[in-house]
Amino acid sequence: MAREGVSYEQVAAVADALVGDGQQATIRAIRERLGTGSPNTIHRHLAAWRDARPQMAAVVAALPDALTAAIAAEIAKAASTARAEVEGRLVLAQTEASELAAVGEILEGERDTLAEHIVILTTERDREAATAAERATELERQGQELQRERSAAEAARIEVAQTRNKLENQAEKLTEQQALIAQLQAQLELERQGRIDAEKLAAVTAAKLEAAEHRAQVAEAATDELKRQLNQVRELATLESSKAEMANTTIATLNGKIESLQTQIQQQARELDAAQQEVKAALQTAAELRGQLTANAK
Known part of the structure; x- marks a missing residue:
C-alpha cells in the first residue's frame, strides 16, 4: 500500500511555528518536526506557503519634505530588510536544492542496490531451475530403471510359475513312479532284476525331484530380492518427486520476489525523476531570486 503524503495544512502549520520560534522554515526542519513526508512533497507545499505569505507593499503619497525624508529612510530600511529576506530565501532555495540533490543521489544508490539484488535473485532462480531440470532427468532415469526392474520381476514371476508347474x-510323475515302485516291490521275489531296475528308477526320480525343489527355492529367493529392490526404487522415486515439487515452489517464490523488486525499481526511478525536476525548479527559483537581489541592489 502506498504511503499517504503530508498535507499542505501540516506543512504550513509547522512552517508558521518555525518562523514564530525565530527559525528558518526549511525542508529538513519541517521533516524533522513532522517525522515523515517526502522531501519533494514538503518542498511543493513549502513553496505554496511562501507564495501565500503577505508581501510588503510600497505606498506613495504626497507628503511634506520632512515626512518624505522619514518615509524614505523607512523605505530604505524596509528595502534592506527585504533584501535580507530575499537573500535568506536564496540561501533556503540553495539549501533545498542541495537536499533534493542528495535525495536524488540516495535514490540512485537504492536503485543500483535493487538492480544488483535482482541480478543475484535471477542467478539463484536460474540455478534452482537447472537443479530442478537435473532432478527431473534423474527422476525419469530412475523411472526407466524401475520399469526395467518391473519387467525383470515379471519375468522372474513367470519363471517361478513355470517352475511350480x-x-x-x-510330483504327479513321482506319485506314479511310487506306485510303479510298489508294484515292482510286490513282484520282487518273482523278478529280482525287475526290482533292481525299479530301485534305480526311483533313485533317479528322487534326484530330479531334489534338483527341481532346489531350483524353486532359488527362484523364490530371487523374487523376494527383486521385490525388495522394487520397493526401494519406489521410495526413491517418491522422494525425488517431493524434491522436484519443492524446487518448483522455490522458483515461483523467487519469480514473485523479482517482480516485486522490479516494481520497486520503477517506483524509485519515478521518484528520482521527480526529485530531479524539483532540483531544476529550485535552481530556477534561485536564479530568479538572484535577479531580484541584483535589481534591488541597483
Whole structure:
C-alpha cells in the first residue's frame, strides 16, 4: 500500500511555528518536526506557503519634505530588510536544492542496490531451475530403471510359475513312479532284476525331484530380492518427486520476489525523476531570486 503524503495544512502549520520560534522554515526542519513526508512533497507545499505569505507593499503619497525624508529612510530600511529576506530565501532555495540533490543521489544508490539484488535473485532462480531440470532427468532415469526392474520381476514371476508347474507335474510323475515302485516291490521275489531296475528308477526320480525343489527355492529367493529392490526404487522415486515439487515452489517464490523488486525499481526511478525536476525548479527559483537581489541592489 502506498504511503499517504503530508498535507499542505501540516506543512504550513509547522512552517508558521518555525518562523514564530525565530527559525528558518526549511525542508529538513519541517521533516524533522513532522517525522515523515517526502522531501519533494514538503518542498511543493513549502513553496505554496511562501507564495501565500503577505508581501510588503510600497505606498506613495504626497507628503511634506520632512515626512518624505522619514518615509524614505523607512523605505530604505524596509528595502534592506527585504533584501535580507530575499537573500535568506536564496540561501533556503540553495539549501533545498542541495537536499533534493542528495535525495536524488540516495535514490540512485537504492536503485543500483535493487538492480544488483535482482541480478543475484535471477542467478539463484536460474540455478534452482537447472537443479530442478537435473532432478527431473534423474527422476525419469530412475523411472526407466524401475520399469526395467518391473519387467525383470515379471519375468522372474513367470519363471517361478513355470517352475511350480513343472514341480507339480514332477510330483504327479513321482506319485506314479511310487506306485510303479510298489508294484515292482510286490513282484520282487518273482523278478529280482525287475526290482533292481525299479530301485534305480526311483533313485533317479528322487534326484530330479531334489534338483527341481532346489531350483524353486532359488527362484523364490530371487523374487523376494527383486521385490525388495522394487520397493526401494519406489521410495526413491517418491522422494525425488517431493524434491522436484519443492524446487518448483522455490522458483515461483523467487519469480514473485523479482517482480516485486522490479516494481520497486520503477517506483524509485519515478521518484528520482521527480526529485530531479524539483532540483531544476529550485535552481530556477534561485536564479530568479538572484535577479531580484541584483535589481534591488541597483
